[in-house]
Amino acid sequence: MASVHAKTQWSEGELAVQGLLRVPAQPNPTAHGLPVHYVGRVQAAPLVAVGALDTDARPWTSIWAGEPGFVRAIVPDVVGMRSLVDKANDPVAGVLFGDLADGEVYSDPNAASGGRPMSALAIDLETRDRVKLAGRLVAGVRSPGAGDEVGDVQLAMAVTESIGNCPKYLNKKGIRLHVPEPELVSDGLPLPAHALEILERADMFFMSTSDGRGDMDTNHRGGPPGLLRVASNDEGHAGVVLAYPEFSGNRLYSSLGNLHVNDKVGITIPDFGTGDVVYLTGTARLLVGETAARLLPRTKVAVRIEVTAAKLVKDGLPFRGEAGEFSPYNPPVRRLATEIAAGLGVAEGKGSQGIAVAVLKQREVLSPTITRYGFALQPPTGFPKGQAVGSWTVAQHATLDFSSELDAGYSHMRDDDPQSLNDDFVRTFTVSSQPALSSSNKGVANHGEMQITVRTNGPVTRLLRNWNLRAPLEIPVMGFGGGSLRIPSAADDAARPAVFVATGVGITPLLSQAGALLSAPQEAARPRLSVLWSLRKEDLPFAADEFKRTPGLGAVTRLYVSDLEAAAEGGSQVETDRENGPSVIVAGRLTKQSLLDAVGHQDGGLQAKFYICAGPAATKTITEWLVDQDIITESFNY
Structure with a gap:
């Protein structure tokens, strides 16, 4: 969390991102210090993600653990924490205590007014609770431990700002403590195969940012496994590039606000099952609108990260996590455009208008859950006169945009329909009707009619199933694509069965x-x-x-x-x-x-x-x- 503006109580970066995303004016709920009503929530957490800056002002993030109460209030607006850490490889322990001998105490009597910045996120994944803390390091010590590999760290943090966050995108996990036997597997780029496997499985990661003036923020990003995508993992010019979508949140934009004014970011991806961990630092770029969608299709806001340094540590975490239920707010995985290059296929609409308008004309109920729908295809408004609308070939799919009918706008929480918060209501259905052939475009469909045959299992198919056919339903067709399941004629494929x-x-x-x-x-x-x-x-x-x-x-x-x-x-x-x-x-x-x-x-x-x-x-x-x-x-x- 960055220092607040004297009049607006928002930081420069937060205001900029809120303006960019057209967020209405709102009061800042961030509290000064650590109010009493947050103390109990912080002390109940078995995990804390901690952020700190190295000597190059690069953020790093670590995850520490203990029995509930290992993070506790010492005096008003000051918390203490004690955790077992990987002394050699934990980046935050290295930043805060790397120049201290075991047992040597760091102390800064002026911490509250300008000491070493740090941030933390106390998090309880069993109850889906979390509280963000930002402040300064007051004192710390790395205790003599059971050897060179692991040992205790203790610190006191002066809390200058705090805020409790909502439970969205927190996947439940049962946490138990574990004494690690860490092994540094890799500390270079590109990322090794095992690190990529951890990223692919991860349903949560932790990130720390700074406003460049010394104030920090640490938070989590969660969702379905695979929410963090690898756009590039190359030794050469392309380098290591990651990307993830920003899901609908509280619209405070503390982390994104920091990235707007200072692009440095530190990310940690834990493997809760094995205790293996990937530590990354790099630079981030906020992508909005069409720029975001070009990287991660169907995404309105995304973050692109160029990794500049990384560590992969086997068994580096002082805890294990047993997977529980996923958050009901998790949207489907948003894959990179390069991963779904064949997804939208040959005809893709530009902008929101699409390449055609599908008008619902017919509905045939074929079974209790399967229905065939017939659409008439019409040119969109402003389409050049006499020009044919988009067409398809056999075995292709149509991408339809139902957002004008189903998008209810922004809500912070929506427990009655959590999936709708991040739903763009764009759906892709296989065209089940045979194309009508054009004499001028042999083998390709003429515009006119299209059928889809689908199972009713979500808001879009329920809309189609329940629509009154006497009222017009006009849906933009964004494109046609796919077609790999087209079966050649015998003449085309040497008579193979x-x-x-x-x-x-x-x-x-x-x-x-x-x-x-x-x-x-x-x-x-x-x-x-x-x-x-x-x-x-x-x-x-x-x-x-x-x-x-x-x-x-x-x-x-x-x-x-x-x-x-x-x-x-x-x-x-x-x-x-x-x-x-x-x-x-x-x-x-x-x-x-x-x-x-x-x-x-x-x-x-x-x-x-x-x-x-x-x-x-x-x-x-x-x-x-x-x-x-x-x-x-x-x-x-x-």
């Missing part, structure tokens, strides 16, 4: 192309297609409808119904007549043997190509079963 493996609505990439594939005028042009489709018993009417709509699809499909007691039970629901019904209905789940049988029945020794569209867990399992096969999958982490 194709096996399409789907679970539930994962069949949709096939629906837009099956009609053309199976009705090719010459038999030689038809691929040898087999379909293995797993779905729930309640979704059998969906399968029956698709078999009617696409002649020949049932004949090449083996249907696996996980909760079907006997194969005969599903016959009347799917086989309205033998011509449309599936070749086989199997009562049970799709198995490894089912896939191996498909491999074993390949014609003429030709290796089949497998096209897989399923949820992440099912896709992982299926690809492991088919480890030696030619597999095509498509990521849906847009």
Whole structure:
């Protein structure tokens, strides 16, 4: 937390970021000193993240631990803390006590008026409570310990500012103390593989910043595992670059305000399960709007960090953490644009208008949770007259922006719908209808109509399911993309057999192309297609409808119904007549043997190509079963 402005009670950086993000004027809730109502919360915390500046004014962050009460109020506005630390590698212990011998006491009688700056975050992950502290080091000592590797540090901190923070994005963890046996694995760049693994698993990290004038701030950033992305990890010019999205918070912007006036940042990423830890320091850049979205699509505010120094320490933390429940406020992982380069694909809208407007025209309920929606595609306002709107090819998806209908604006907390705080209400759905062909653009869809077939499981699909069709619903189409699950005709791919493996609505990439594939005028042009489709018993009417709509699809499909007691039970629901019904209905789940049988029945020794569209867990399992096969999958982490 930076020094406050005499009139506004906000720091220069906080005011600048609030203005940049158009935050209405508000009082600053930060308290001077440490009020009594924060003392109990601080003393209950089993962890404290501590920030300090090295001799080059670079921030570093460490995480210390103890039994509740290891951080406690000594006198008004002064706290003491005592923790076991890695004496050789803990960066904050090194900054504060590195020039002291064991047992030598540091003392600064003028600390409150201008001593060595430091900051802290007392945090209890079991109760999702945290209190930020900023101030000065009053006194400290590194006690003689059990050797050169670990030992106690004790310090007293004069607290000049404090504030309690909300529980958002704090994933619960049970903390137990641990005596570390630290080992420095790496202290250079680029980051080694194990450090990258820690970053990929991390659902929380701690960061310290400074306003450049001596005042500091330490806080956490939490969310789903993988919230911190690695944009570059290179020895050369690109260097080591990390990025993360700023989720909706209290809009005080203490950390971001510091970064606005002083770009230096210190970050620590703990592995709670192993005690391994990555310490980083570097420079950060705040990205807003389109600049943020270019790095992390669907992100309004992001931070880009260029790492200048790093340490990876094995078993370097004095605690372990047992994972509990994730925060209900966690949004999905925001991946880098480079990670999802195929995500928005061939046609991506510029700005908020998009490339077309989808007008809801039709709704067909196919099962209790699956519905087919028909849209008319129209040019957006101001579109050049006579120019065709965006188009798609088979097996592609459409990205639609529902924010104008569902975005409720800013709230600090929203316990009745926590996911909505960071939801941009942009959704990507596979187009399940066959494209209409254009005579001037062979094989590419003309604008006109589009269908999606989706399961109702969130605010967007509930909106579509419940919309009164007598009222217009117009949704911007931001782009079309994907298409890796397109099956070539036999002539295109040397007559290789194709096996399409789907679970539930994962069949949709096939629906837009099956009609053309199976009705090719010459038999030689038809691929040898087999379909293995797993779905729930309640979704059998969906399968029956698709078999009617696409002649020949049932004949090449083996249907696996996980909760079907006997194969005969599903016959009347799917086989309205033998011509449309599936070749086989199997009562049970799709198995490894089912896939191996498909491999074993390949014609003429030709290796089949497998096209897989399923949820992440099912896709992982299926690809492991088919480890030696030619597999095509498509990521849906847009």
